[in-house]
Amino acid sequence: MAVAQQVFLRDAMRKLNLTRDMFSARIGVKRRALDSWLLPEPSHDFRVMPEVVRRFVTEIVENEALLEKYSDAAPRRGSLRDRIAINDKHQLLSVDQFTRDSVEELFYIADIMQPIARRQKVSRVLEGAVLGNLFFEASTRTRVSFGAAFCRLGGSVCDTTGFTFSSMAKGESIYDTSRVMGGYVDAMVIRHPEQGSVAEFAAATNIPVVNGGDGSGEHPSQALLDLYTILTEFSRLGKLLDGAHIAVVGDLKYGRTVHSLVKLLALYRGLKFTLVSPKGLEMPTEIIEAVAQQGNHVIEQTNNLEQGITGADVIYATRVQKERLQSEQIRGYGPEFQINAAMIERFATPDTIIMHPLPRDSRPMANDLSVDLNKDPRLAIFRQTDNGIPIRMAIFAVLMGVETLVQHSMRDVTWSPPTHIGPDDAIFHGMD
Numbered sequence: 001m002a003v004a005q006q007v008f009l010r011d012a013m014r015k016l017n018l019t020r021d022m023f024s025a026r027i028g029v030k031r032r033a034l035d036s037w038l039l040p041e042p043s044h045d046f047r048v049m050p051e052v053v054r055r056f057v058t059e060i061v062e063n064e065a066l067l068e069k070y071s072d073a074a075p076r077r078g079s080l081r082d083r084i085a086i087n088d089k090h091q092l093l094s095v096d097q098f099t100r101d102s103v104e105e106l107f108y109i110a111d112i113m114q115p116i117a118r119r120q121k122v123s124r125v126l127e128g129a130v131l132g133n134l135f136f137e138a139s140t141r142t143r144v145s146f147g148a149a150f151c152r153l154g155g156s157v158c159d160t161t162g163f164t165f166s167s168m169a170k171g172e173s174i175y176d177t178s179r180v181m182g183g184y185v186d187a188m189v190i191r192h193p194e195q196g197s198v199a200e201f202a203a204a205t206n207i208p209v210v211n212g213g214d215g216s217g218e219h220p221s222q223a224l225l226d227l228y229t230i231l232t233e234f235s236r237l238g239k240l241l242d243g244a245h246i247a248v249v250g251d252l253k254y255g256r257t258v259h260s261l262v263k264l265l266a267l268y269r270g271l272k273f274t275l276v277s278p279k280g281l282e283m284p285t286e287i288i289e290a291v292a293q294q295g296n297h298v299i300e301q302t303n304n305l306e307q308g309i310t311g312a313d314v315i316y317a318t319r320v321q322k323e324r325l326q327s328e329q330i331r332g333y334g335p336e337f338q339i340n341a342a343m344i345e346r347f348a349t350p351d352t353i354i355m356h357p358l359p360r361d362s363r364p365m366a367n368d369l370s371v372d373l374n375k376d377p378r379l380a381i382f383r384q385t386d387n388g389i390p391i392r393m394a395i396f397a398v399l400m401g402v403e404t405l406v407q408h409s410m411r412d413v414t415w416s417p418p419t420h421i422g423p424d425d426a427i428f429h430g431m432d
């Protein structure tokens with residue numbers, strides 16, 4: 001069975017690095033026709049792409065791959081899970097494991113997962129497998145979405161939450177906990193308050209381990225879903241990520257999501273990063289240096305929110321990580337630091353997308369991303385959270401080596417999910 005036409009076309013555009021306008025010109029079709037082929041199948045305006053177009057696009061992509069092969073670019077070798085492995089182990093600990101090529105291959109697999117994530121199809125490729133979801137620090141969406149992703153592939157989940165009720169509170173070492181759990185489950189997702197701790201868990205077992213957030217270190221699955229969201233939004237808006245302006249705002253010192261995200265974005269070329277933080281919460285130097293070493297990026301740091309977000313293609317806001325503050329006297333952002341409707345009206349563009357890893361602190365004194373933007377279609381936060389499912393499904397499928405089985409395993413769902421999940425969802429939500 002060939003992959004769905006939306007998956008096929010999105011993959012081709014990513015591989016060729018073309019916007020919808022450029023791609024439709026390249027294959028000689030009207031942009032309107034391409035847009036209708038790119039819709040998910042159940043959508044009203046969906047049209048079937050002629051078979052000859054599929055053949056033509058396949059040829060273009062294959063020719064491009066041949067050209068690359070004979071240039072200096074590194075050729076692809078082996079499966080994705082082997083290419084991202086650490087010491088031959090199938091783990092996801094850091095975004096440093098990815099190249100632009102491998103990250104886009106993961107997104108191709110995430111695209112295949114979309115009909116399952118959107119509850120049109122079911123799959124049981126992980127039937128019999130058990131996930132250990134070990135969260136030693138607060139979490140709602142990461143824990144539940146990893147669990148739901150595993151279940152939607154047919155697996156089952158065992159959860160544990162909090163440090164107080166774990167054996168580590170009795171003095172058990174990370175090594176012992178990890179080795180014991182490895183005997184009970186087939187994969188683990190770990191969240192832990194200490195940077196580097198998830199790598200310690202991973203060193204003590206040979207089953208797949210995923211970093212669900214290690215202190216102020218990294219949060220790779222969040223960064224992957226953020227990048228996937230940006231690329232999906234940019235595709236709809238007709239933009240390329242290369243050359244874009246990304247404003248990252250807030251607690252850049254302790255916010256692990258932005259540590260992972262800027263490193264992942266740095267795989268693209270010619271980005272302008274404006275790193276906007278209150279004094280004392282600046283991005284760590286080693287991350288800025290890692291980004292500066294590649295891709296011809298421009299990096300600006302500022303404490304002035306208005307200046308930092310002006311004209312940005314993406315504004316990525318974050319919460320003050322109060323649980324990690326040390327000597328800093330910060331209780332929340334000052335009002336001059338809040339991203340709200342008035343601020344967006346003055347300094348953003350009609351195409352700016354506004355993101356946040358969530359949770360946003362909605363208490364008034366926190367001055368986190370304002371709820372007055374909830375009906376603004378530029379607010380992409382719930383498109384981000386929805387994308388957490390296909391991305392986490394793709395991560396499991398790759399780490400467990402079943403990604404090629406998913407396409408053939410899909411069956412129709414037996415129940416009727418609502419067509420729109422959120423009452424305030426934008427009209428295009430779930431359509432691209």
Ligand code: ASP
Pocket residue numbers: 142213219255256257318319357358359
């Ligand atoms: N949920 C994200 C994290 O676990 C962001 C946050 O908590 O502010 O890092």
